[in-house]
């Protein structure tokens with residue numbers, strides 16, 4: 463007779479800030495037998511994987527961190543990526559999470575075992591784990607996109623994706639091409655341009671760039687934050703309030719407040735005019751879609767990089783890539799040594815979910831989302847998937863700092879698990895009605911947003927899924943998200959023992 467398998471309290475997939483936050487939330491409810499599975503060789507998620515030159519957070523650091531674990535020592539208003547990685551290591555140590563993490567473990571599938579009423583999780587190297595609860599914290603921007611350009615795999619020189627940067631590779635004196643002009647490229651291009659012999663930037667869609675108000679956090683202020691933590695809480699609240707105002711006015715309430723977006727466009731255009739004198743270049747760098755359709759960015763050194771003689775902005779489409787060159791549709795061959803792919807991430811094909819998840823009655827989550835609509839109750843749970851917290855779901859990203867999402871989800875989990883404990887329940891499942899109600903409300907609220915009311919057709923924004931619906935961001939204020947995380951109707955879940 464087969465031995466009864468060990469059933470953990472929970473398996474969490476992903477050792478980034480989302481997965482660590484989830485583990486902390488579960489522990490607070492007394493769930494101690496936890497395993498965190500991580501495909502990379504260390505923790506930190508995005509901040510472990512990304513280490514390209516120029517990487518920094520673009521949300522004020524006092525806000526981009528757990529509220530219960532402030533770091534007084536951020537060196538700048540927008541901390542560099544290395545500090546985020548260090549912060550992740552600190553959190554893992556302080557909350558004793560490292561010992562429950564298994565690195566280099568790719569999860570292929572998780573399936574709900576209806577008879578045993580637990581999840582069975584299968585890894586690529588043939589292991590099988592069992593757990594009462596399954597949590598996926600696999601990130602939104604975690605499946606790097608290789609462009610579907612003919613010949614990209616035949617390039618004979620070095621290919622560097624920004625999410626797989628080779629720190630040893632020296633670009634000095636090389637002819638380099640960067641494909642992409644998203645937030646990553648905006649940080650990377652000014653950093654690498656001075657070293658290269660020639661840099662050609664291939665832009666398909668221009669990005670809105672506003673000035674960056676950044677600077678070092680003086681040592682005495684760091685000391686004050688350490689000594690009197692409430693002072694940093696004030697800074698955090700100010701940061702959160704500004705982000706909330708930007709999100710609500712610039713994204714969610716576009717129908718009535720499009721004046722904000724027009725103001726932001728004017729600010730970005732003035733910034734461009736100040737920094738670039740050539741009108742033709744300025745035209746090329748000016749987006750033709752509404753500010754907010756696509757994630758805008760800010761930088762003080764991106765535009766000036768294009769004034770350099772050794773940097774070319776190429777806006778003619780790429781036709782193909784040959785072993786030594788990028789060839790554009792006008793027949794020009796741009797000979798290069800290194801090809802940099804700043805081409806971002808695939809959210810809607812290979813993510814959502816990042817692994818195969820099979821719920822009750824053989825319901826496949828990926829199939830469900832694609833054949834009906836992308837949806838998740840409060841961005842956390844899905845009908846037909848008992849004891850499953852899907853932390854990177856449609857409508858789960860709330861506000862602009864990811865930590866807002868993480869902490870509201872922690873609150874949601876805490877409320878639900880607390881109720882289960884009070885009632886002695888062992889399983890939960892969100893009801894079809896609650897899920898439908900939530901989806902209907904999110905759909906309605908999107909109607910006021912820049913995504914539906916702005917001019918977004920040419921933006922090629924990853925906020926939109928393959929059906930043209932903007933189902934990534936939760937179209938409510940973060941205050942609403944937090945309120946509902948603490949007060950959602952408990953009847954929205956079926957609990958069973």
Ligand code: NAP
Nearest residue numbers: 518519520609642643644645646666667757804805806922
């Ligand atoms: P992204 O915003 O998706 O940008 C990808 C770029 O690659 C776009 O310019 C895209 O052009 C281009 N591209 C993709 N496929 C292409 C193709 N086949 N041919 C030509 N161009 C192609 O990705 P990202 O810049 O990596 O940024 C992703 C997100 O990561 C950001 O929006 C932000 O949320 C986050 N991020 C955050 C930070 C931070 O916090 N500090 C830094 C970097 C990134 P199209 O626009 O025409 O598709």
